[in-house]
Amino acid sequence: MSNAIQRDAATQARLQQAADALLEAERSHRFIAPLRDTFAPLTIDDAYAIQRINTERRLAAGRRIVGCKIGLTSVAVQKQLGVDQPDFGLLFDDMGYGDGEPIPASILTQPKIEAEIAFVIGRDLNVEHPGQLDVLNAIEYALPALEIVGSRVADWNIRITDTIADNASSSAYVIGNTPKKLSEFDVRMCGMVLERRGEPVSVGAGAACLGSPINAVVWLARTMAAVGTPLKAGDLVLSGALGPMAAVTPGDIFETRINGLGSVRAVFEPASEAAR
Numbered sequence: 001m002s003n004a005i006q007r008d009a010a011t012q013a014r015l016q017q018a019a020d021a022l023l024e025a026e027r028s029h030r031f032i033a034p035l036r037d038t039f040a041p042l043t044i045d046d047a048y049a050i051q052r053i054n055t056e057r058r059l060a061a062g063r064r065i066v067g068c069k070i071g072l073t074s075v076a077v078q079k080q081l082g083v084d085q086p087d088f089g090l091l092f093d094d095m096g097y098g099d100g101e102p103i104p105a106s107i108l109t110q111p112k113i114e115a116e117i118a119f120v121i122g123r124d125l126n127v128e129h130p131g132q133l134d135v136l137n138a139i140e141y142a143l144p145a146l147e148i149v150g151s152r153v154a155d156w157n158i159r160i161t162d163t164i165a166d167n168a169s170s171s172a173y174v175i176g177n178t179p180k181k182l183s184e185f186d187v188r189m190c191g192m193v194l195e196r197r198g199e200p201v202s203v204g205a206g207a208a209c210l211g212s213p214i215n216a217v218v219w220l221a222r223t224m225a226a227v228g229t230p231l232k233a234g235d236l237v238l239s240g241a242l243g244p245m246a247a248v249t250p251g252d253i254f255e256t257r258i259n260g261l262g263s264v265r266a267v268f269e270p271a272s273e274a275a276r
Contacts, residue, residue, distance in 0.1 A: 014039050015046055019053035022166055025152035026109060034153055035162050047164035054167065055090055064093040066236050067121075068224065069147065070216045071168040072160070073209045073240030083160045086210070086219055089168025091236055097174045100265045109150035109171060111248040113266060114241035115194045115202065115256035117187065117213045118145035118175050125231040130221040135214060136182065138221075138231070144176040144264040146194075146256055147238050148248065173238060178262030185260030188212040192242040194256045201254075204243025213239035 018039045025032045035050070036042050059065070072078050072086045097103050122140030130138075150171035153162050163169045187206050194202040210216045216239045224230050231237070242258070250271035257263040 011046075015050050016053060018042075018165060019050045019057075022050070022152050023054055023057065029109065031110065031152055031154040034157050034159070035165050036159055042161045042165075044161060044164060047161040050165035051089065051167055058092060065090050066093050066096065066234075067091040067238070068220055068231070068235065069168055069170055069173070069238040070220050070240045071149075071163060073216050075210075081158075081160045081163075086216060086240065087160065087164050087168050088220055088223060089164075089170045091170070091173065091238065095170065095172045096236075097172060097266070099174060099176050100267050101174070102267050102269045103148065103172060103174075105250040105269050105271045107172060108148070108248065108250065108268070109152055110156060111148050111150050111171060112245040113146055113148050113194070113248050113254055114245045115192050115204070115243060115258065116145045116147050116238050116241055117190075117206065117209075117258065117261065118143045118173075119213070119217055119237045119239060120179070121231050121233055121235040121237065123233050125221045125225065127230075128225060130218065130225060130230075132214065132218055135218045135221055139182060139217070141179040141181055142185070142187070142261060143179055144256060144258045144262045145238055146174040146254060146264055146266045147241075148172040148174075148266065149245065174264055174266045175236070176262050176264035180261055185258075187214055190261060191259040192256060194243060194246060194254060196246065197253050201246040202243040204241070206242060208242050209240040213242075216240045 018035050021032050069089050070086050119142050120140045123138045125138050148171045149169045151169050190206045192204045221231050252268045255265045
């Protein structure tokens, strides 16, 4: 990925059209064919360029970046999509919900949910190539989190370029209220259970996320430094799923418990609420 890639006018127009299509799909809930087919050829660099176009639009509309999410942290999912590394998207201020706060059905786009560990960065990571020690020293605390992912591509028929362009298939997130220092729980071995109305739908552990969620944050820190937007104090990082995703329908209630870290709930409004 490089911000310095020079694109001709035709390519830039194609990327603009792809960004337009994603934004319209989000607005209308009329989901679209895979970008990799409609706007071929589409490289990973192109996909991040599409993501940046819609990021600039959101910023111009008054939204604020509060951090990043890391996707594709499961080796099995990487193999499925034919890649050997994660991807990232940006978190905006209006995507966040509190523990148990109702999440409107109107924002859902083919939603799925996954349990994660969220990290809050306490100091700028503006070194050229951040390492494990830099990241460990920079993390202020961790929180239990639920990410609601969504796709503007019909039937989740995605590959790597589709999800990157679609802001890493992000929609919303919920963070808990139990901040913990890294010394207070085992980031790698902590067990996770995700329940829908008391019934388990996903189980996992920290090690399911690139061997450790810290590894995922190191990858992100290096990637963001390389593109000239290093992680900084106050940033929120959703580090990646600890277990399989579960499908969401309006009216659902999910709760995850992460051993040593605490619990958090996502409460989804019924579909009828969106129509009022």
